[in-house]
Amino acid sequence: MTDVNSVRPQARAETSVRPEEVLLPPVDVIEDAAGITLFADLPGVSRDRLGVHIEGDSLTIEGRILLPAPEGLEPIHTEVGLAVYRRVFTLSKELDPDRVAAEFNQGVLKLRIPKVEHAQPRRIAVQVA
């Protein structure tokens, strides 16, 4: 037991507002010399319900699921029990947020984040003295 837990319990209660429960979409992140490619699975999200935002160095991917279903549907077995996907990544400074290209096809988002020009690799010649 440390004293930290008992310090200002009220302040703690105020700040620990539970964030909305969301689905965490699985991703693949692959880096090559020119940039980073990110694939994310967001099944059930249509193009107009998908949001990709970059603010400062944080990249947010979010989407809302809309499934075609008849009225009065009673769930029997549920594996996807929430309707919102969200995942946030922190970009590093050598990535260029202004030239991000996005494709979205059948629930798969592909993001290409190139590196800024000067961060791209350059072969360094080793001089022999």
Added chain:
Amino acid sequence: MFYRSLFPRDVLAELDRLQRGMQQQGDVSPSIRGTGRGGYPAMNVGSTAQSVEIHAFAPGLDPASLDVQLDKGVLTIAGERPGVLPPKEAPATVHIDERFSGRFRRVVTLPDDVDPNAVSARYTDGVLHVSVQRRAAAQPRRINVV
């Protein structure tokens, strides 16, 4: 002795057993096909008085490559999802690798009263939606009292 395990072996085995026990607790009657949770594609099954609706969350597929079969009240969804990861010799680094790739097959039992001749399947936004009608005889009917 630098690589000594932090915990004795039996503690880890105990934790593993505990975790499995907790997963099974959630299911009142575990299915003979296992819980299937975490498999690909994830599935939701629901029913109405007229039909049974199955949603399979299978993003990034070519709908023509999906194999959907209904046989003796058992629905099977199978296919293959190509991977996107670069070959080992490529000059690229994989930082996160969470998405499923490869062959998959999932099987669900449907209620007894489904009509195998009235099935429709659509693939939209990476979700396969299979709708199976129930037989008319099984649908609730209002009986008029004269």
